[in-house]
Amino acid sequence: MYGIFKRRKYFPHTYIHQLRIVFKLKEDKFHFMALSDTQQRIMPRREDREHSHCQVLAYPEAVLLTNPINPKLKGEVDDKYQYSIESKDNKLHGWIADHDAVGFWMITPSDEFRTGGPHKQDLTSHVGPTALSMFVSNHYMGKFYKEGVAWKKAFGPVLIYLNSATFDHAHRYRKSLWKDAKKRLSKEIKSWPYSFAASKDYPHADHRGEVSGQLQVRDKYLHKQLMKAKSAFVGLAAPGRAGSWQTEGKGYQFWTQTDRAGHFSIKNVRRGKYNLYAWVHGFIGNYKLDRNVSVHPGHKKNLGTLIYDPPRSGPTLWEIGIPDRTAAEFFIPDPNPTFVNSILNHEGEKFRQYGLWDRYSDTYPHHDLVFKVGASNYSRDWFFAHVPRRTGNDTKATTWKIKFKLQEVKKSGKYTLQMALAAANFAEVQVRINTPDGSPHFTTNRIGYDNAVARHGIHGLYRLYSINVPGKGLRGGNNTIFLTQTRCKDEFMAVMYDYIRLEGPAV
Numbered sequence: 488m489y490g491i492f493k494r495r496k497y498f499p500h501t502y503i504h505q506l507r508i509v510f511k512l513k514e515d516k517f518h519f520m521a522l523s524d525t526q527q528r529i530m531p532r533r534e535d536r537e538h539s540h541c542q543v544l545a546y547p548e549a550v551l552l553t554n555p556i557n558p559k560l561k562g563e564v565d566d567k568y569q570y571s572i573e574s575k576d577n578k579l580h581g582w583i584a585d586h587d588a589v590g591f592w593m594i595t596p597s598d599e600f601r602t603g604g605p606h607k608q609d610l611t612s613h614v615g616p617t618a619l620s621m622f623v624s625n626h627y628m629g630k631f632y633k634e635g636v637a638w639k640k641a642f643g644p645v646l647i648y649l650n651s652a653t654f655d656h657a658h659r660y661r662k663s664l665w666k667d668a669k670k671r672l673s674k675e676i677k678s679w680p681y682s683f684a685a686s687k688d689y690p691h692a693d694h695r696g697e698v699s700g701q702l703q704v705r706d707k708y709l710h711k712q713l714m715k716a717k718s719a720f721v722g723l724a725a726p727g728r729a730g731s732w733q734t735e736g737k738g739y740q741f742w743t744q745t746d747r748a749g750h751f752s753i754k755n756v757r758r759g760k761y762n763l764y765a766w767v768h769g770f771i772g773n774y775k776l777d778r779n780v781s782v783h784p785g786h787k788k789n790l791g792t793l794i795y796d797p798p799r800s801g802p803t804l805w806e807i808g809i810p811d812r813t814a815a816e817f818f819i820p821d822p823n824p825t826f827v828n829s830i831l832n833h834e835g836e837k838f839r840q841y842g843l844w845d846r847y848s849d850t851y852p853h854h855d856l857v858f859k860v861g862a863s864n865y866s867r868d869w870f871f872a873h874v875p876r877r878t879g880n881d882t883k884a885t886t887w888k889i890k891f892k893l894q895e896v897k898k899s900g901k902y903t904l905q906m907a908l909a910a911a912n913f914a915e916v917q918v919r920i921n922t923p924d925g926s927p928h929f930t931t932n933r934i935g936y937d938n939a940v941a942r943h944g945i946h947g948l949y950r951l952y953s954i955n956v957p958g959k960g961l962r963g964g965n966n967t968i969f970l971t972q973t974r975c976k977d978e979f980m981a982v983m984y985d986y987i988r989l990e991g992p993a994v
Contacts, residue, residue, distance in 0.1 A: 489641060489645070491688050492639070496636060507620060507622055508593075509619055512584075512617070513584070518961065519583040520580075520582055521582070521668075523580075526570075526606065527661070527665070527828050528829065529559075533614055535555040538637060538786075539627070541555075541925070544566075546979070549598070550565055550566070551825070562629065564842075566839040568922040568941075569828055570610065571608045571611065571626070571944060573606050574601045574780045575605035576735045577595060578988070579595075580618070586654070587654070587663075587884065589649065590651070591618060592647070593646075593647060593648075594645065596646070596678070598677075600622065601623075602736035604722065609626055625984040627910075627938070627939055634714035639688065640689040640738070650904055651664075652895050662891055671904075680692050682880055683789040688822050689759065690784070691756055695758070695785075696756050696787065697754050698787075698790065698972070699752040699788070700721075700750075702719055702774070703793070704711060705794050706770070706799055708801070715745075716745050716746065716767045722740055722765070723740065723742075723755070723756055723762070723763055723764075725737065725761065726760065726762045730764070737757075738759070741753050741756045758784055759781075762775055770810055771810045771951055771986060776793060800992075800993060801901075801902070802917065802994060803991075806987065808865050808987060809985040812907075812985055813909050814838075814872065814953070815946075816865065816866055819837050819871045821846075826842045839896075841943070844940050844941075845953040845978065847877050849929075855886075858887070860892075861866070861891070873885065873914075874940065874972070874977035874978055877978065882977060882978055884973050886971040886972075892965055892968060893962070893963055895963050896958050896962060899959075901955060901958065901988060902954075902989065904955070904987070904993060905951070905989075906951070906954060907954075908931075908950040908984060911934045911981075912945065912947070914974055914982045915933050915934065917970075917973055921960065923967075927971070928960070937940070937954070940981045945983070
């Protein structure tokens with residue numbers, strides 16, 4: 488299945504919130520859902536989300552099952568956002584009809600047509616039983632596609648695959664159906680781009696090109712020699728500023744990861760003009776090649792060795808977290824025992840449990856978070872999301888403190904606070920140096936629409952702020968940085984930090 492969408496220049500301005508293929512399966516047959524090797528379960532029924540069977544929680548998508556048809560599910564939370572997956576991994580999901588030992592699978596061998604790049608998260612399957620192939624959405628991102636320009640785009644093809652197995656009461660057929668679906672996915676990936684498509688809007692392999700090269704990183708404060716950009720994400724997307732691929736949707740995107748030496752090869756690229764983008768695990772910022780890359784059918788283009796100079800003003804004095812564009816390394820609390828989804832009872836998806844934002848007030852009942860550089864541990868002492876504090880039925884702004892010592896301070900020197908955000912939703916972070924009150928030294932102003940906290944995502948859109956800190960504002964000895972998330976009309980106005988680093992003056 489596929490869809491081809493065309494917008495003429497004279498069409499009125501509009502938003503496209505969702506483009507998707509949706510299958511509503513037989514409710515009396517399909518009860519078992521599979522998203523991955525570890526995420527498989529008997530699911531609630533559609534009726535379980537009706538008023539007499541559940542309690543609606545903080546928003547309509549999330550319910551507590553109080554009287555489900557299957558009594559084993561009583562006391563669990565169901566929320567479609569708990570089943571979200573990043574585009575790069577969102578290739579196979581589906582349902583099994585137990586009594587018939589039949590599987591229904593949505594297979595997506597390529598994500599070149601999806602919006603927002605490889606890390607864009609989106610829905611998969613949820614109660615209904617419902618199976619989705621998402622082409623466009625504003626989930627974990629915000630609105631886009633509002634412009635008076637012409638564009639045309641082919642979404643898909645995606646494969647709807649059905650399989651069957653011999654029924655047995657030990658449910659071994661579930662494993663057999665899942666294994667067969669994974670085998671079929673591998674076959675489809677090898678077959679991409681498909682040769683059967685007749686539309687001129689879908690080029691076959693001989694009408695595509697290839698781009699290769701090697702990416703290295705230059706950061707003299709970490710290493711005197713160039714460093715190999717190991718496992719970096721490298722991609723071709725529409726021309727724009729560095730990082731613009733996160734919110735781009737009208738064109739196609741082609742991504743790969745580098746090998747241990749930083750080499751990359753991006754195959755089966757449609758004809759067109761692109762920018763080459765990248766980001767490297769362990770380094771802040773976004774890379775963009777300073778020239779356009781033109782791809783022609785049947786041509787292989789080697790860009791040679793490319794050098795990424797990540798943002799850096801001076802040596803590292805201290806750092807919190809890992810530059811990986813997520814908040815996954817920070818403290819993710821156990822869910823409230825009242826609000827648990829058993830499909831998420833493994834470490835990899837712990838952050839998708841319901842209500843974790845509310846655990847901040849439980850973890851810090853009397854004062855806000857204080858992180859002491861050199862003594863605190865970010866995996867234990869840095870909460871994964873900077874959220875408002877719950878006070879009865881109200882919420883209020885919170886201020887986190889970073890305490891650190893400097894042996895000496897160059898009063899005329901320029902220090903830099905590198906603050907990378909993994910997500911933001913109607914939030915504002917104000918930064919103050921050694922004084923908790925008065926005008927902020929820096930503010931992000933109001934930012935973000937990704938709603939990653941409510942949607943159980945460990946990241947939304949990546950942002951980086953390089954904040955100038957004059958030496959005269961620091962002290963020899965004890966210092967404190969105050970981070971205030973000022974907006975607090977509801978618990979979901981929040982940010983997630985990716986990484987924070989204080990740099991000394993250049994040497």
